[in-house]
Amino acid sequence: MQRKRNGTYVIIALICAVAFHESSGADVEERIDFSTKNIIDGSTFSSEQHKGRCMVIIFGSMYCKPCIQMIPIINQLHDTFKNEAFTAVGIDIDVTSDNHTLKQFAMDKNVRFYFLVDNNRVARQYKVFVLPTTLVVDPEGRIIKRYTNFQSYATLEKQVKKCLKLVDESGARETAE
DSSP states (O other), rough: HHHHHHHHHHHHHHHHHHHHHHTTTOOOBBBOOEEEETTTOHHHHHHGGTSSSEEEEEEEEETOOHHHEEEHHHHHHHHHHHHSSEEEEEEEEEEEEEEEHHHHHHHHHHHHHEEEOOOHHHHHHOOOSSSSEEEEEESSBBBEEESSOOOHHHHHHHHHHHHHHHHHHHHHHHHHH
């Protein structure tokens, strides 16, 4: 009986460690590469076209309350950094919503950043299991920070400023070469 209990504690400890790692914003070194439809204007968004820029990508759902609460935060990031090498992207993972419903949702919520429809393909590609998940992507297209759950403006602003320094540094390197 004691062995079973100890085994259970080990499993619980491992689950907690994984959960902590996911929510801690641990560094990730994976490159992004995707293209999908922008629900607002029907164009195709390609991550490749935004290389050399800092990107914040939030995966969410129009049925997810914390995701909806983050829309004004992502709008504010977009507005604050729109004149710099910065791109804000929202990716809706809903598989049952039609394009008209998603477009109306974006209009109702005053979404001012790229708002993409995914049908869960891109989310699976980048191992998004919790909503919202926010990725910070450096100018080389690498995921440098991953956050799960709601994040404040201050937390994301701090990461964007760090990322924009990388943009400046990569531009200085290219000029020197």
